[in-house]
Amino acid sequence: MTTVAPVRWNRFAQWLHWLIALMIVGMGTVGLLMTGMTPSPDKIKIYALHKSFGITVLMLVGLRLVWRLATRHPPEVPGPAWQRWSASAVHFALYVLMFAIPLSGWLFNSAANFPLQWFGIVHLPALWGPDPAVKHLAREVHEDAFWILATLVVVHAAAAFKHHYFDHDDTLRRMLPGLPPPDGDKP
Ligand code: HEM
Ligand code: HEM
Known part of the structure; x- marks a missing residue:
């Protein structure tokens, strides 16, 4: 059975997009702020929360990719070929980075020989043994x-606003x- 491609992103995709975007900005x-803190119990707590929320972002991005590929x-x-190509390239790069950032954080944590507990509930395995070279590389990548x-997000957001304010199309909407469905879409 063939299905017709929807005209807009469904609620699940929309909320997941904005939730992940907000979490990445917060993370x-x-x-950036936590690395400059002087050593204290609060710093340790903030690091632990950064790691737990970061693993949560990794899971949400995984969920999003599965949804994206399966539906x-x-x-x-519609637009010039260069615009469609660059939009696809930026989206692809954003997916790669959304995986690379938390995974490199996890790798850094493992190579630094720190334990990793997801919100103190689940113990996550190390991705690598203690290794100063890998630790250094993973931190740089992170x-x-x-x-x-x-x-890329600045470029991506600027493109969305360009579509909205200059091209007057439904890319952002x-x-x-x-928002109500655009013309031609079924509720
Ligand atoms: C989307 C998720 C994440 C984002 C956007 C993010 C972003 C960042 C940023 C911007 C820094 C500061 C880098 C610097 O100035 O040195 C940082 C540091 C750090 N992140 Fe993440 N991170 C994420 C996920 C994770 C995860 C999953 C882990 C570990 C499991 C992690 C572990 C760390 C650690 C340990 C540091 C401190 C590095 C140091 O003290 O030198 N991060 N993160
Ligand atoms: C950390 C921040 C963000 C990330 C990681 C991100 C990532 C992405 C990705 C990967 C897609 C492609 C969706 C797919 O093919 O599955 C997408 C779509 C989209 N994003 Fe973002 N985004 C972020 C922030 C923003 C912001 C700030 C705006 C606008 C102000 C925005 C507007 C859009 C729009 C309008 C689409 C749909 C494009 C279309 O329908 O062709 N995003 N985003």
């Missing part, structure tokens, strides 16, 4: 990948929860 901000999604917005992601 990045906390990550029909809205077609590309930070650099975050800055690459931050740059179809990712916003709670």
